[in-house]
Amino acid sequence: xxxxxxxxIGLGLLGGSLGLAIKERLPDxxxxxxxxxLDVRKRAxxxxxxxxVADTASDAVSDADLVILCVPVGAMSAAASExxxxxxxxxxxxxxxxxxxxxxxxxTEALPGATVIPAHPVAGTERSxxxxxxxxxxxxxWCILTPPEGADEAAASSxxxxxxxxxxxxxxxxxxxxxxxxxxTSHIPHLIAYTIVGTxxxxxxxxxxxxxxxxxxxxxxxxxxxxxxxxxxxDVFLSNREAVLEVLGRFSEDLTALQRxxxxxxxxxxxxxxxxxxxxxxxxxxxxxxxxxxxxxxKHD
Amino acid sequence: xxxxxxxxIGLGLLGGSLGLAIKERLPDxxxxxxxxxLDVRKRAxxxxxxxxVADTASDAVSDADLVILCVPVGAMSAAASExxxxxxxxxxxxxxxxxxxxxxxxxTEALPGATVIPAHPVAGTERSxxxxxxxxxxxxxWCILTPPEGADEAAASSxxxxxxxxxxxxxxxxxxxxxxxxxxTSHIPHLIAYTIVGTxxxxxxxxxxxxxxxxxxxxxxxxxxxxxxxxxxxDVFLSNREAVLEVLGRFSEDLTALQRxxxxxxxxxxxxxxxxxxxxxxxxxxxxxxxxxxxxxxKHD
Numbered sequence: 001x002x003x004x005x006x007x008x009i010g011l012g013l014l015g016g017s018l019g020l021a022i023k024e025r026l027p028d029x030x031x032x033x034x035x036x037x038l039d040v041r042k043r044a045x046x047x048x049x050x051x052x053v054a055d056t057a058s059d060a061v062s063d064a065d066l067v068i069l070c071v072p073v074g075a076m077s078a079a080a081s082e083x084x085x086x087x088x089x090x091x092x093x094x095x096x097x098x099x100x101x102x103x104x105x106x107x108t109e110a111l112p113g114a115t116v117i118p119a120h121p122v123a124g125t126e127r128s129x130x131x132x133x134x135x136x137x138x139x140x141x142w143c144i145l146t147p148p149e150g151a152d153e154a155a156a157s158s159x160x161x162x163x164x165x166x167x168x169x170x171x172x173x174x175x176x177x178x179x180x181x182x183x184x185t186s187h188i189p190h191l192i193a194y195t196i197v198g199t200x201x202x203x204x205x206x207x208x209x210x211x212x213x214x215x216x217x218x219x220x221x222x223x224x225x226x227x228x229x230x231x232x233x234x235d236v237f238l239s240n241r242e243a244v245l246e247v248l249g250r251f252s253e254d255l256t257a258l259q260r261x262x263x264x265x266x267x268x269x270x271x272x273x274x275x276x277x278x279x280x281x282x283x284x285x286x287x288x289x290x291x292x293x294x295x296x297x298x299k300h301d
Numbered sequence: 302x303x304x305x306x307x308x309x310i311g312l313g314l315l316g317g318s319l320g321l322a323i324k325e326r327l328p329d330x331x332x333x334x335x336x337x338x339l340d341v342r343k344r345a346x347x348x349x350x351x352x353x354v355a356d357t358a359s360d361a362v363s364d365a366d367l368v369i370l371c372v373p374v375g376a377m378s379a380a381a382s383e384x385x386x387x388x389x390x391x392x393x394x395x396x397x398x399x400x401x402x403x404x405x406x407x408x409t410e411a412l413p414g415a416t417v418i419p420a421h422p423v424a425g426t427e428r429s430x431x432x433x434x435x436x437x438x439x440x441x442x443w444c445i446l447t448p449p450e451g452a453d454e455a456a457a458s459s460x461x462x463x464x465x466x467x468x469x470x471x472x473x474x475x476x477x478x479x480x481x482x483x484x485x486t487s488h489i490p491h492l493i494a495y496t497i498v499g500t501x502x503x504x505x506x507x508x509x510x511x512x513x514x515x516x517x518x519x520x521x522x523x524x525x526x527x528x529x530x531x532x533x534x535x536d537v538f539l540s541n542r543e544a545v546l547e548v549l550g551r552f553s554e555d556l557t558a559l560q561r562x563x564x565x566x567x568x569x570x571x572x573x574x575x576x577x578x579x580x581x582x583x584x585x586x587x588x589x590x591x592x593x594x595x596x597x598x599x600k601h602d
Contacts, residue, residue: 122515125595125596136601141601142515177506181507181511181515182515185501187519189520193519193522194559194578195555197582199555201581202551203548206482208584210486211581213443214482216423216424217399217423217486217487218488218526219490220590223578223582223591224596226578226579227578227583230575234568234571234575238566247504248556250500254499258496262539262546263542270531270535271532271535280501281498281527283509287514289521290516290599297598300439
């Protein structure tokens, strides 16, 4: 199944990067794009994120072999309904959403009979909007496909080949398992980062100026992900509620245990954990999923 | 008061960087160094971290106008006692510890009559040991001095000038306030990062391999600071217990509120917080305390 005509719905960081990556890696493919925000459509045209910016979602998808929804997960259902009538019979509909069980349900319900293969490229930055996109976002990153039971295997293979062409490594996973794994590796880290940044800015005895000045002690690392798109993340937490609450419960238990160790002066418990966590960092660097440069290669002058 | 002879006790990331920074920025100063670990002393000599590596703490400090203790905060008292008898009468004794009230107490008790001016350069990386040091670590960073009540003002001024010569901006602060500010901007972020990395590696339904593979979703940011030196951080939590527990209590309350918002589907609460936290990120970048490059400038290819 060749995917010559690709429609991208939503032209922010992910949609824009996807358009630019296709232009660079699959130069023969035609891309059309749509965003419900007129300013974003204009900007996408100026930046050349896609070959053609369409004025409606229907126009964007009418010739598409592959439609990729790059909207917040809470907007998937509405976006899918909007284009349902204009889809070609054999078109593959996919997405880039960070939670998969709810998106899979939303898309299959909004598009009865369509070939739906949800996907999640595990890549992003703290920036958002059409200007944030860049062609290499997906290179060397994982992309997880969660085909629903009974999904067309040829369609899943085509989608795999598409993501591999963009430089990603593809994994197939059950949607529920995806949601648990990503709750751990992405959703809870974001929630914690948002929380601590909020806590720090609400203290009475420490000014916000002090928090900002002395942020190099560790806090600033958290602010990067706490600068991510608010709409996207609100939707992620609401749509992956069960897994998020489960992992959050475990995190809270572990934090309480450390709190008790600090209160009772139990240095061994602290030392043992702090030693164990170093190994995980090393493995992430060995797997090429982070930069080994000290301090993320931040300049010190 | 001129500080021509400077002794550095402890030759890890901080002590080593200090030696290299002095060599570059204050080339006329003489530096002597000591570390209780023979291998570290040898390595410090090979790397030229200080002008002279001494075999005992007493030898290192006997000519020093300024002694800087660069050991974990739990080892300050013992390190100070070891060199007490060899100090010159007017020598300034300082340190680089991350908590200040307990260190101030430990140093003034171990060195009765000495001129003690505790200090905390808010700078570091996740690396540790003598090979981790580099000359520019302190450039553009804040250094907080916490002179005890009645401390020699000329000594505090000299120490201020010293840190400014290394490229830092100096602030004077009360030790207790320092400990609260740093609990927020450094200690709690480290504790949370250590906790979530521990939680992630202990789950039954998500393998460690999966955690590592999909870490680019946010988790990897936490692993950087969770790779910091275990001994140093154990000591920080034990020595700054009160402030750490206070801020941790606030964080837990805030996290519980978000947990409730997720459980009840209250998207507005989530969205409001996530919007507010973006501004803090922007201010940190404007103040030059972090890198504005998307994704910390990590390569995407």
